[in-house]
Amino acid sequence: MNAMLPPPANAQKDTLALTALARESVASGVERRVLHLRLSALPAQLNHTHHQRQLREALLPLLRPTRARLYDLPNGDLVAVSPPPAEHLETVRATMLKLLGDDPAAANCCQELRLPAQAAALLAAVEGGLGLAPPAPAERTWMQRPAHPPGRPAPGQPPRAEDVLAAEAALAPADLSVHQRWQAVCLLKDGHPEPREEWREQRLSEEALLEALLPGTPLAGVPWLRRRLRSRMARRTLAQWARPDEVVGFTPRGLALLPANLLQDEFLRLDAMLGSNRAMLTIGFTLTDILADPEAFGMALRFAGLRGYRTALTELAPEELPLVPPDLFGLTLLKLRFAPGLLELDATGRAALEAALPSDRSRIVLSGVDSAVAISWGWQRGIERFQGRLIEQRLSLG
Amino acid sequence: MQITAPSPESPAPPRSAALAEALRRCEAGGCAGVLAGDGLPRLVSALLEEAANAGDGLVWRPRAGEAWLLGTAPGAAARAARHLERMEIPARLLDFPRDLPLLDAALAEDAAAAPARPPSPPALGGLEERARSRPAQELLRLGTMWRMEGGQPRLLAQYWGGIPDALLPDTFRTGAEADWSGHAANLLAQRLLAMAQAGQWPAGRKAGLPLLIDMPWLEEPPPLPAPPPGEGHALVLPLALLPRLLPWAEAARAAGWGLAWRGMAPALLGLAEGDRLPGGFILAEATAKLAAEPGPNPARLALCGAPTPDLLARSARHGFALCHGVGA
Numbered sequence: 001m002n003a004m005l006p007p008p009a010n011a012q013k014d015t016l017a018l019t020a021l022a023r024e025s026v027a028s029g030v031e032r033r034v035l036h037l038r039l040s041a042l043p044a045q046l047n048h049t050h051h052q053r054q055l056r057e058a059l060l061p062l063l064r065p066t067r068a069r070l071y072d073l074p075n076g077d078l079v080a081v082s083p084p085p086a087e088h089l090e091t092v093r094a095t096m097l098k099l100l101g102d103d104p105a106a107a108n109c110c111q112e113l114r115l116p117a118q119a120a121a122l123l124a125a126v127e128g129g130l131g132l133a134p135p136a137p138a139e140r141t142w143m144q145r146p147a148h149p150p151g152r153p154a155p156g157q158p159p160r161a162e163d164v165l166a167a168e169a170a171l172a173p174a175d176l177s178v179h180q181r182w183q184a185v186c187l188l189k190d191g192h193p194e195p196r197e198e199w200r201e202q203r204l205s206e207e208a209l210l211e212a213l214l215p216g217t218p219l220a221g222v223p224w225l226r227r228r229l230r231s232r233m234a235r236r237t238l239a240q241w242a243r244p245d246e247v248v249g250f251t252p253r254g255l256a257l258l259p260a261n262l263l264q265d266e267f268l269r270l271d272a273m274l275g276s277n278r279a280m281l282t283i284g285f286t287l288t289d290i291l292a293d294p295e296a297f298g299m300a301l302r303f304a305g306l307r308g309y310r311t312a313l314t315e316l317a318p319e320e321l322p323l324v325p326p327d328l329f330g331l332t333l334l335k336l337r338f339a340p341g342l343l344e345l346d347a348t349g350r351a352a353l354e355a356a357l358p359s360d361r362s363r364i365v366l367s368g369v370d371s372a373v374a375i376s377w378g379w380q381r382g383i384e385r386f387q388g389r390l391i392e393q394r395l396s397l398g
Numbered sequence: 399m400q401i402t403a404p405s406p407e408s409p410a411p412p413r414s415a416a417l418a419e420a421l422r423r424c425e426a427g428g429c430a431g432v433l434a435g436d437g438l439p440r441l442v443s444a445l446l447e448e449a450a451n452a453g454d455g456l457v458w459r460p461r462a463g464e465a466w467l468l469g470t471a472p473g474a475a476a477r478a479a480r481h482l483e484r485m486e487i488p489a490r491l492l493d494f495p496r497d498l499p500l501l502d503a504a505l506a507e508d509a510a511a512a513p514a515r516p517p518s519p520p521a522l523g524g525l526e527e528r529a530r531s532r533p534a535q536e537l538l539r540l541g542t543m544w545r546m547e548g549g550q551p552r553l554l555a556q557y558w559g560g561i562p563d564a565l566l567p568d569t570f571r572t573g574a575e576a577d578w579s580g581h582a583a584n585l586l587a588q589r590l591l592a593m594a595q596a597g598q599w600p601a602g603r604k605a606g607l608p609l610l611i612d613m614p615w616l617e618e619p620p621p622l623p624a625p626p627p628g629e630g631h632a633l634v635l636p637l638a639l640l641p642r643l644l645p646w647a648e649a650a651r652a653a654g655w656g657l658a659w660r661g662m663a664p665a666l667l668g669l670a671e672g673d674r675l676p677g678g679f680i681l682a683e684a685t686a687k688l689a690a691e692p693g694p695n696p697a698r699l700a701l702c703g704a705p706t707p708d709l710l711a712r713s714a715r716h717g718f719a720l721c722h723g724v725g726a
Contacts, residue, residue, distance in 0.1 A: 161522040161581065223615050223638070224581035231577070260576060268444040291666070292615075292638035293576050298665035302485050303441065320641050325668030 014071040015126055018079060022122045023173050025115040032115040033086035035093060036125050037078040041109055052076060059092055073126065081115075120170075127169050159217050164225045167213040168232050176236055179205045184395055185254065185365055185387045190379045195394050198385070199252035199282060204233055227292065231258045238266035247273045254282035256314050258289050259300035271307060278307050282333065284314030290329060301330050315367065318342055321356040334358055335365045338374040338388070357381065420456035423469035424494040424501060430475035431455065431492035433500070434482055436463030442487060449478035460508035466501070469494070486687075521567050522578065529565055529585035534593070537564050537586055540600045541723030543610070543679070543700055546714040555608040555630070555679070557702075558600050559660075559724040560586025580615075583636075587614035594623045610634050610658050610679065617642055619649035632656035632678055637666065640675065647676065667693030681721065684709055692716045 025032055037059075039052050056078070063070060068082035068089065082089055093110045113122050159167070181203055186195035210219060210229060219226040234257050240246065241255075247270075261267050262283070274281065283304055290297045290313075304311045312333035313324065318341070328334055334357075345353060358364060361382035369375060369388030378386060413421075423429050432449070434442045439459075446457045446467040455470025467478060475491060482489035492500070529537065541557040562582035566575075590612050593599075603609060608630030614620075615636045625631035633655045639646055640659075650657055657677030662670070664687050669675050671694040680695075682688055684703030689712040692699050700719040701709065713720050 161525040161578070165522065220617060222581065222584070223617075224577045224584060227580075228577040263438060263441050265440055268440055272444065272448065288638055288641060291640055291661075292580065292636070294637065294661065294663035294666045296576060298663060299438070299441075299485065301665060306481055306484050317641075323640055323643075323669075323674055325671065325674070327668060329665065329668065 011072040011074040018071045022119040026119045034113040035080045035089040036111040038109045040075040158222045179209045201254035235266040242270040252280040256284040259296040262300040282310040284312040337368045420469040427495040430472040432467040434465045434489040449474040461511045539724040543721045545719045557610040559612040584614045587612040622653035632658040634658045637661040670695040
């Protein structure tokens with residue numbers, strides 16, 4: 001492929017292409033050599049539009065007869081990518097240094113990378129090109145590095161916005177499968193020992209995944225940033241489910257989402273693919289997620305109603321039950337998490353709980369069922385849908 | 399950095415063949431379309447694309463941001479318009495050739511519009527530092543809460559809150575980026591809390607009025623300062639803290655504060671019934687929908703926004719309070 005100079009209007013497209021190329025290289029193991037020309041980091045006296053144009057004009061003829069491809073980043077940086085051995089990239093680098101003279105700054109403006117080994121560095125450069133890296137304060141020269149580069153917040157400190165953006169970028173290509181597991185929701189009637197599976201829910205070990213993304217970083221004080229990462233994780237699952245091979249064999253299933261997820265591309269793509277299978281999907285929202293973003297929840301609820309999805313108030317703790325209006329905010333199902341404390345309620349507590357449960361018990365799923373006591377507690381209240389470790393054991397035995 | 403900025407006089411890009419074909423169909427007549435506003439672009443596109451696929455039409459998005467479904471079968475267009483209406487997204491059903499003048503005007507406007515420029519790069523970096531270091535008067539406001547009574551405004555309280563938009567780059571202020579807005583609001587509430595803990599109360603405070611102060615979303619209540627002299631002061635909790643009501647209510651009571659809530663929206667008005675949300679005011683952003691249907695307990699509701707004549711009239715009718723100077 002011949003090198004070409006796309007107008008910077010292509011920068012967004014190029015950024016995406018470059019990201020895809022880095023991922024493909026990692027996935028396929030195909031080697032590439034990369035030269036990142038950090039024009040945006042040129043010393044001030046060389047950082048004028050005409051300098052940049054001169055540099056491009058000098059570099060292009062060197063690349064044109066080769067198989068190198070040139071990418072524009074939105075910040076004006078250039079990235080040349082070529083199959084190995086790529087001596088011409090070395091020529092470009094030498095030319096660039098010659099053009100820039102003896103300024104030691106120049107050396108830092110040419111960075112060589114190898115794919116797939118240094119894909120992370122390339123993605124970081126792309127991210128920097130999007131302007132996601134922290135802007136340099138006025139007193140810092142372009143050469144100094146920030147004390148805590150994005151993605152690595154100071155130990156023990158809550159993450160900053162830029163750390164979360166970097167973690168999101170790291171999440172995009174990550175394999176989540178070790179953190180995903182399926183758990184069935186079963187109909188189990190009193191006197192019928194065989195549970196009947198109705199749908200399966202995909203659950204994500206959020207804590208483990210967050211710890212892997214931002215090790216040792218406390219997220220308790222930054223609930224909105226935590227939500228952001230959880231939203232990203234849900235989007236990964238949705239994208240996975242919208243793949244044609246997944247949609248063909250789509251089985252009844254459930255997933256906990258943030259309300260805003262329903263208005264994002266990944267869900268809308270799945271929605272378009274599902275067509276008449278939409279009723280097979282049960283979308284769960286936690287109470288806190290509903291309370292935190294009620295505007296998005298209103299839209300999500302209307303959209304789910306329009307499309308015929310089933311919805312659930314999920315992972316509700318028994319003590320939160322009195323907080324929920326009797327209409328469950330308009331959601332279809334209530335997934336109540338069993339807690340041993342339920343067995344110790346006195347008569348008043350039991351009466352209050354009974355009054356707060358939806359009268360139509362077929363709308364309730366008792367989750368966190370680890371013991372037979374939980375099932376009999378449910379049966380006593382007319383609940384016949386269960387989810388939990390014990391149910392999984394019974395299913396595997398059956 | 400822009401190397402070769404497109405010159406303003408560069409000609410409009412040529413129309414795609416698909417758009418030209420859709421326009422030809424509209425001119426021939428006998429087909430329909432939908433014009434939807436510029437909110438929730440992804441959802442609107444998805445609903446319109448569906449109709450376009452079903453009715454052999456095209457979705458066109460001019461630079462102004464709205465979405466047009468063009469040249470599609472009348473049934474598919476009517477269904478898309480119905481769906482948008484159910485989603486409470488403003489939409490208008492179009493009939494061609496009757497509505498051709500409308501389309502022609504939009505095409506002419508789009509051709510004359512400045513070429514789309516790439517959005518300025520987002521700059522979220524340093525958000526936390528800015529929330530701590532920028533002058534308080536740029537980020538924090540003292541709003542006034544009042545109600546129309548007998549044709550006269552009566553002052554009820556003052557509300558000390560943050561302006562998250564002052565902290566965020568433009569591209570992060572939209573509804574789709576609620577998490578960043580929430581994070582910014584939380585950072586500002588933390589700053590308010592720190593100021594209150596240091597005994598710094600806002601300038602312009604009226605001694606006779608209760609003070610409402612934004613609290614950050616923290617699972618465990620932090621050490622709370624004593625309120626300033628006077629009665630009726632309250633901590634404004636984000637609704638997300640409702641599951642943590644018990645420890646917060648206990649901490650607030652012990653320190654001498656009442657409770658108020660912020661972040662109400664139509665979908666959650668059921669919470670205002672009974673004693674699910676103990677305390678005083680429930681603050682919400684003023685929207686036409688909430689003003690028209692303020693729910694089961696309008697006396698506790700305070701709508702934050704510019705006091706338009708419509709809002710005043712509805713406040714007088716339903717009895718909800720108004721707050722201006724700071725959002726919720």
